[in-house]
Structure formats: C-alpha cells, structure tokens
Amino acid sequence: MDLRDRTVVLTGATEGIGRATAVRLAGRVGHLVLHGLEPRAEVLGFLAGLGGDVTYLSADFGHLDQIAGLAESIRGTADRVDLLVNNAGRPGARRRADSADGIEATLQTNYLSTVVLTTALRDRLGRVLNIASATHLSARLRLADLGLAAGGYSAVGAYAQSKLAIVTYTCWLAGRLDGRTAEAASMHPGVIRSRLLAGMFSIEGDPPEHGADNIVRVATRGGSINGRYFDETEPARPNPTAEDAATQRELMNRTATLLAPIGIDPTAR
Ligand SMILES: NC(=O)c1ccc[n+]([C@@H]2O[C@H](COP(=O)([O-])OP(=O)(O)OC[C@H]3O[C@@H](n4cnc5c(N)ncnc54)[C@H](OP(=O)(O)O)[C@@H]3O)[C@@H](O)[C@H]2O)c1
Structure with missing residues (x-):
C-alpha cells in the first residue's frame, strides 16, 4: 500500500514505538494525523520537527468522551482515513484502578479506546491496524468480569487480557468488512525498549x-x-479464543453495554 496522498491516523504517537513510527511516516504520507495524551511542550517540539502535512490531536483515553471527541476532530480534518493505527497503550496498573468512566483502566485505554475510535470512524476507514501484544497468547478473556473486579487482578494479567480483547475484536471486525475497501488486522510489534x-x-x-x-x-x-x-512482520496464529465466533459475539455484546453511555454501538450495522 502506497501511503503517498493517503491519510494516516496514528494514536499514541508521542512516545516509544508510536513516536518512532511517526518519524518513519512523516513526509511519506499525504496527511499524517497524530494523537497524544496531552500537548506537552516537549511533544510540540517533536511535532514541529516532523516534515510533511501533520495534524496533532490530543485525548486522554481514560475518558470515553475524549475518545469520541477525538473521532469527531479526525472527521473534521479527514474525509477518509486510509490507514488507522491504534497504537496507544498503557501497562497494567499495579493495583486495579477504574477510569473516570468507572471501567477498569487498562481495559479502557488498551481495548475500548480502539473500539470507540474505530466505530466512530467506520464509514471513512480503509485499513485498520491494531497494535496488540504476544502477551495475548497466554491470556484468558474473563467475559463475565472483564473489569477483573472479582479478584485475581495482576498488572500483567490485565494488560494481556486487554490485548486478547483487541485481537478478538479485530477478528470479529474483519468478518464484517469486505477485505477490499476496508480491512482490519492486529499485530505484535516486537519486544521493544x-x-x-x-x-x-x-x-x-x-x-x-x-x-x-x-x-x-x-x-x-x-x-x-x-x-x-502478525508476529512482528510474519502472519501467525492468534490465541484460538480470538477466532471463536461465540466468544467474539459475547465480547461485542458486553462491549456495546460498556459503551452505551456515550452512544457508541460497535455492533450496529
Ligand atoms: N514495548 C513493547 O515491547 C510492546 C510489546 C507488545 C505490544 N506493545 C504495544 O505497543 C503500543 C505502544 O507501546 P510502547 O511500548 O511504545 O509504549 P509507550 O512508550 O509507553 O507509549 C505509549 C503511547 O500511548 C500513549 N498513551 C498512554 N496512555 C494513554 C492514555 N490514557 N490516553 C491516550 N494516550 C495514551 C502515550 O502517550 P504519552 O506519552 O503522552 O503518555 C504514548 O504515546 C502499545 O499498544 C503496547 O501495548 C508494546
């Protein structure tokens, strides 16, 4: 896919892998829309040094309404999103914590943010690439307790479950897309410092x-x-849970319930 003259949206572009990806993409993309948590002075300096047509938008994924607001801002700046890279993510919190929306914080930032943004942009999307993690391979989806409130919480467990949810969502979404004009995939980017x-x-x-x-x-x-x-750049098998149709349906029903307060229904046609 040639990205010249295309619009690319990249979340979590201010640090780590996302920041390095923004550097790689700047100047070789028609319009690059970068997202970060907040417009820190250091971030603005970094953005100023990028070449090409760059738009910066900030939103805290710990607030569902800010994710929906980000989607609205993207819609205001781009008629079509040829590539959406959902990269923003956080480690599992040491102690279980809820977001401002009363949802387990890791699940919200690493999983629900991707669903909200992707759903709110769905009529404009080409390729969606969700950044997951190989940790999803050993995770279990606790469908009846996605927020891990019933005990057994651990930082790595919460993180890995959020990534299994992303991969499961991606497989479900792919089943609803035609694979030509719109498509969705997920990947492990590597073990990265x-x-x-x-x-x-x-x-x-x-x-x-x-x-x-x-x-x-x-x-x-x-x-x-x-x-x-993809495991790095190679196609690989995801956790079989992600490909199970009944699990996908159940996850999406529960996701729709979590997102109902902000009027986003990922299951709507
Ligand atoms: N590093 C690895 O080995 C590895 C392995 C597998 C998968 N991944 C995945 O790769 C992606 C990038 O990770 P990384 O290692 O590059 O991490 P990182 O250096 O910590 O960067 C994370 C990015 O996400 C943003 N972010 C964090 N919390 C946010 C929030 N509440 N709202 C909005 N944005 C938020 C950060 O913004 P600020 O800088 O403003 O906080 C930053 O731009 C993540 O999805 C991660 O799960 C990483």
Missing part, C-alpha cells in the same frame, strides 16, 4: 525503531490483510 515495557517486565527489548519498522511493513503490506494477526 519503552516506558511501557519497563513498567511491566525486566527485559531489555529492541529499539523503538524496530517496532516502528515492523508496523510500517505490516501497514503497507500488499494484498488483503483482513483478519490476520
């Missing part, structure tokens, strides 16, 4: 540029990638 990695694991990781290169390669891959999961 970043604030997020250091927040959960005592391992080194590759530089952010490695994750960025993986994202750009998958994002620009020729042919349809609808419904696929």
Whole structure:
C-alpha cells in the first residue's frame, strides 16, 4: 500500500514505538494525523520537527468522551482515513484502578479506546491496524468480569487480557468488512525498549525503531490483510479464543453495554 496522498491516523504517537513510527511516516504520507495524551511542550517540539502535512490531536483515553471527541476532530480534518493505527497503550496498573468512566483502566485505554475510535470512524476507514501484544497468547478473556473486579487482578494479567480483547475484536471486525475497501488486522510489534515495557517486565527489548519498522511493513503490506494477526512482520496464529465466533459475539455484546453511555454501538450495522 502506497501511503503517498493517503491519510494516516496514528494514536499514541508521542512516545516509544508510536513516536518512532511517526518519524518513519512523516513526509511519506499525504496527511499524517497524530494523537497524544496531552500537548506537552516537549511533544510540540517533536511535532514541529516532523516534515510533511501533520495534524496533532490530543485525548486522554481514560475518558470515553475524549475518545469520541477525538473521532469527531479526525472527521473534521479527514474525509477518509486510509490507514488507522491504534497504537496507544498503557501497562497494567499495579493495583486495579477504574477510569473516570468507572471501567477498569487498562481495559479502557488498551481495548475500548480502539473500539470507540474505530466505530466512530467506520464509514471513512480503509485499513485498520491494531497494535496488540504476544502477551495475548497466554491470556484468558474473563467475559463475565472483564473489569477483573472479582479478584485475581495482576498488572500483567490485565494488560494481556486487554490485548486478547483487541485481537478478538479485530477478528470479529474483519468478518464484517469486505477485505477490499476496508480491512482490519492486529499485530505484535516486537519486544521493544519503552516506558511501557519497563513498567511491566525486566527485559531489555529492541529499539523503538524496530517496532516502528515492523508496523510500517505490516501497514503497507500488499494484498488483503483482513483478519490476520502478525508476529512482528510474519502472519501467525492468534490465541484460538480470538477466532471463536461465540466468544467474539459475547465480547461485542458486553462491549456495546460498556459503551452505551456515550452512544457508541460497535455492533450496529
Ligand atoms: N514495548 C513493547 O515491547 C510492546 C510489546 C507488545 C505490544 N506493545 C504495544 O505497543 C503500543 C505502544 O507501546 P510502547 O511500548 O511504545 O509504549 P509507550 O512508550 O509507553 O507509549 C505509549 C503511547 O500511548 C500513549 N498513551 C498512554 N496512555 C494513554 C492514555 N490514557 N490516553 C491516550 N494516550 C495514551 C502515550 O502517550 P504519552 O506519552 O503522552 O503518555 C504514548 O504515546 C502499545 O499498544 C503496547 O501495548 C508494546
């Protein structure tokens, strides 16, 4: 996929893998729309140094209405989103915590944000690439207790479940898209040195540029990638849970309930 003259939206573009991806994309994309948590002075300096047509929008994914507001702002700046990279993410919080919306914070930032943004832009989307994690492979979806309120909470467990939810959502979404004009895929970007990695694991990781290169390669891959999961740049099998139709339906019903207060229904046709 040639990104010249295309509009690309990248969330979580202010740090780590997203920031390195923004650097890779700047100047080779028609219109680059970057998202960050807040317009810190350092972020504005970084953005000023990027070439090409760049728009910056901020939103805290810990607030559902801000995610919906971000979608509205994107709609105001782009008639079509040829590529949406849902990259923003956070490590699991050490202690279970709720967002401003009363939803477990990791689930909201890492999973619901992607559903809200993707749903609110669905009539304008081309390719959607959701940044998941290989941690999803060993996770379990607690469908009756997605917020992990009933006990057994751990930071890594909450993070891995949020990523399994993303991969499951992506598989479900792919089943509703035609795979030609619109498609959805998910990927593990690699084990990458970043604030997020250091927040959960005592391992080194590759530089952010490695994750960025993986994202750009998958994002620009020729042919349809609808419904696929990539381990770095290679197609791989996701957790079988993600491909189970009954699990997908149940997850989406519960997701619709969580998002009802902001009027977003991902299951609506
Ligand atoms: N690093 C790895 O080894 C690894 C492995 C597998 C998957 N991933 C995934 O790759 C993606 C990028 O991770 P990373 O390692 O690059 O992490 P990072 O360096 O911590 O960057 C995370 C990005 O997400 C944004 N973000 C965090 N919380 C947010 C919130 N509440 N609202 C809006 N934006 C928020 C951050 O904005 P601020 O800078 O303003 O906080 C930042 O731009 C994540 O989805 C992560 O789960 C990473």
